[in-house]
Every structure is written in C-alpha cells, then in structure tokens.
Amino acid sequence: MDVVRKSLIATAVIIAGFAGAAMAQEPTVVVEDAWSRASIGVNRPGAAYMTVRNTGEETEVLTGLRTDIAMMSEIHLSSTNDQGVSSMSPAGEIEIAPGEAIALEPGGLHAMLMRLQRPMVKGETFSLTLVFADGGEVTVEVPVLDIAARGPEN
Amino acid sequence: MQRRKLLGYGAAGVAVLGGTLFAGWWQVDGPGAPVPTGPRPLSLSLSAMEFRLTDHEGNAVGPETLAGRASMVFFGFTYCPDICPTTLSDISGWLDAMGEDAAAIDVVFITVDPARDTVEAMAEYVGNFHSAIRGWTGAPDEIAQAAEGFRATFEKVPTDGGGYTMNHTASVFLFDAGGRFASTIDYHEPREFAVPKIRRAMQDKTGGTT
Numbered sequence: 329m330d331v332v333r334k335s336l337i338a339t340a341v342i343i344a345g346f347a348g349a350a351m352a353q354e355p356t357v358v359v360e361d362a363w364s365r366a367s368i369g370v371n372r373p374g375a376a377y378m379t380v381r382n383t384g385e386e387t388e389v390l391t392g393l394r395t396d397i398a399m400m401s402e403i404h405l406s407s408t409n410d411q412g413v414s415s416m417s418p419a420g421e422i423e424i425a426p427g428e429a430i431a432l433e434p435g436g437l438h439a440m441l442m443r444l445q446r447p448m449v450k451g452e453t454f455s456l457t458l459v460f461a462d463g464g465e466v467t468v469e470v471p472v473l474d475i476a477a478r479g480p481e482n
Numbered sequence: 483m484q485r486r487k488l489l490g491y492g493a494a495g496v497a498v499l500g501g502t503l504f505a506g507w508w509q510v511d512g513p514g515a516p517v518p519t520g521p522r523p524l525s526l527s528l529s530a531m532e533f534r535l536t537d538h539e540g541n542a543v544g545p546e547t548l549a550g551r552a553s554m555v556f557f558g559f560t561y562c563p564d565i566c567p568t569t570l571s572d573i574s575g576w577l578d579a580m581g582e583d584a585a586a587i588d589v590v591f592i593t594v595d596p597a598r599d600t601v602e603a604m605a606e607y608v609g610n611f612h613s614a615i616r617g618w619t620g621a622p623d624e625i626a627q628a629a630e631g632f633r634a635t636f637e638k639v640p641t642d643g644g645g646y647t648m649n650h651t652a653s654v655f656l657f658d659a660g661g662r663f664a665s666t667i668d669y670h671e672p673r674e675f676a677v678p679k680i681r682r683a684m685q686d687k688t689g690g691t692t
Binding site: 351365368371372373375400404406408411412413414415416418419434438439441442443475476477478 | 500522528560561562563564565567568571572574575606607610611635639642643645647649650651652666668669671
C-alpha cells in the first residue's frame with residue numbers, strides 16, 4: 329500500500345466533480361492510481377483497479393460502473409478461503425465512509441469488464457465512470473498497462 | 483381433552499426436538515456442513531499421480547514430464563480476469579528475481595477450464611508471461627485426475643449474462659527434483675517468502691531427506 333501511495337505522483341490523479349449532481353459542488357470522491365492490464369483480444373473479461381477516496385462529509389455509496397470499452401461492467405470481489413480456493417462474485421453496493429477509501433486491487437475488489445468492445449491495448453487509456461447512489465458520477469481515465477503488470481507503477 | 487392436549491404438546495415438542503437435531507446434523511455432519519478447515523490435504527508425489535495432458539506447444543505431457551527437476555504447478559484458467567493474471571505475474575516476478583537459476587525449475591499452469599482453454603488459447607496466454615511458464619490443458623477427466631493428485635479443487639460457477647467463471651485452488655504447489663511435494667505458496671504471497679521456498683525446493687535434490 330505504501331508503494332501505491334508513493335507512486336501517486338507518477339500516476340495521473342484524476343479528480344472529477346459530480347457531473348450528475350444538480351448543484352455545483354466541491355468534488356467529494358477522488359480516484360487515485362487507476363490501472364488495468366492489457367487484454368488478449370476481446371473474448372476474455374478484463375479488470376481495472378484503483379483507489380476510490382471519499383473526501384466529503386457524507387457516506388458515498390458506489391452503485392455501478394459504466395464504460396464504453398465493455399458491454400457490462402460491475403464491481404466484483406475475489407476472495408480466497410483458508411483452503412486456498414479462490415472465487416469471485418459481484419460485490420453489490422459499496423459504502424465509503426467520509427474520509428475513507430476503498431482499494432480495488434488484485435485479489436480483492438476490482439472493476440470487472442465483461443464483453444469487451446475492443447481490445448485493451450497497452451499504452452492506451454479508456455474512460456470508466458463510477459456511479460454513486462446520490463446520482464453523482466466520477467469519470468476516470470484508466471491507463472492500460474502490460475498484461476503482466478502487478479500494480480499502477482508497472 | 484386435557485390429556486390429548488398434553489399429547490399434542492408432547493408431539494410438537496418431539497417434532498421441534500427432532501427438527502433441531504436434524505438441523506444440527508445438517509449443519510455439522512450433513513450436506514450443510516462447512517468445508518472442513520484446518521490442515522489442507524497435501525499433494526501426492528508426482529510419481530503417484532497419473533494423468534495425460536497436452537502442453538501449449540502440443541506436446542504430450544504428464545507427471546513424469548516433471549521428473550528430475552524441481553517444479554512449480556498451479557491451477558487456473560485464462561478467462562479469469564483477476565486472480566490468474568495476478569498469480570502469473572507474481573510467478574513471473576519470482577522467476578525474474580531468481581535470474582539464471584529460474585532455468586532449473588519447471589513451471590506449469592494447468593487450466594481448469596479446458597472447454598475454453600484449448601492448446602491455442604493456452605499458447606496465446608502464457609506467451610505473455612515469463613518464458614519458463616508452460617500451459618497444460620486436456621480432456622476434462624484428465625484435468626480432474628490431475629487436480630485430484632495435487633489436491634486442488636475447482637468448480638464451474640454460472641455468472642449473470644449466461645457465462646461462467648471457475649472457482650479453483652489458487653495456491654502454487656512446489657515439488658523437489660525427486661518429485662516429492664515440498665510446500666505451497668499461497669495466492670499473492672510476498673516475494674520475500676515465495677522465492678526462498680522455491681530455492682529450498684530446488685536444493686532438496688534427494689527428495690526431502692538430508
């Protein structure tokens with residue numbers, strides 16, 4: 329996690345306001361260190377990772393995702409039990425308390441990108457919109473890294 | 483009347499008790515029992531395994547392919563967006579950290595999804611990671627037999643939209659040059675633990691005896 333924080337400078341920090349909110353207000357959700365791995369063609373699902381930080385005073389509830397790179401995108405949770413068996417399932421709505429952050433990282437929460445509309449090509453980026461329960465949205469440009477990337481810094 | 487009522491209560495009591503006992507049995511010993519926890523069953527020796535698969539270059543392979551050299555085997559599938567690429571890139575990182583020594587160990591990725599992971603799909607996939615990593619696929623019953631030998635499990639799980647994903651053992655199994663099970667590296671285990679485990683398995687040329 330420290331490494332992730334330190335690499336913050338190297339990676340684009342994208343702050344976007346709540347485009348959907350009726351009133352103009354200070355951005356209260358910040359997405360840091362977004363990254364994804366290149367895909368092989370379009371048959372296999374992709375995944376994107378990032379840190380979603382709630383800088384506001386109210387709890388934010390992440391309800392969904394939207395992107396033009398995939399027909400279907402959802403937050404999924406991978407987990408590994410004490411027998412070493414890994415499984416994955418939709419994570420549902422995710423609450424982020426004021427001042428807290430959730431990490432979408434390998435082996436845990438991730439933005440699952442299903443039915444890719446085009447390959448995820450190393451060196452390119454794609455837009456991913458995070459949708460919140462209050463109607464707010466945050467759009468982030470996700471860089472596509474190597475298929476063997478291990479984190480936002482490589 | 484009074485007596486009948488009592489009998490009725492008695493019968494209900496027995497039924498409740500029976501139901502409780504049944505619920506208890508269901509949760510503890512019956513089909514509702516949790517997956518046993520505690521020590522996991524250990525992989526067999528490679529020499530005690532029997533399965534026939536095909537590697538990503540079309541060669542016939544089996545447990546005997548790994549005889550004589552230390553080896554590292556793990557299960558997964560190429561349509562896995564999170565755990566499997568992470569495991570493959572972790573392993574690639576461990577092998578990179580070992581430098582030239584990595585040439586002395588066999589590394590095998592066995593798919594649990596042969597319906598989608600054909601020889602061609604495996605070749606297309608493993609080519610993106612460390613060159614030591616081989617991809618093995620084959621008939622479903624042979625893969626089931628391989629998993630049984632390694633004491634790995636897998637299960638097909640339907641997903642929204644008509645697709646499916648696979649739950650599977652994500653640990654990496656290490657064997658010494660004698661084909662004896664040495665240890666496991668758990669999913670996403672830090673490099674500073676993983677690399678010494680690999681080196682230990684590689685040094686253990688006599689198969690666990692010193």
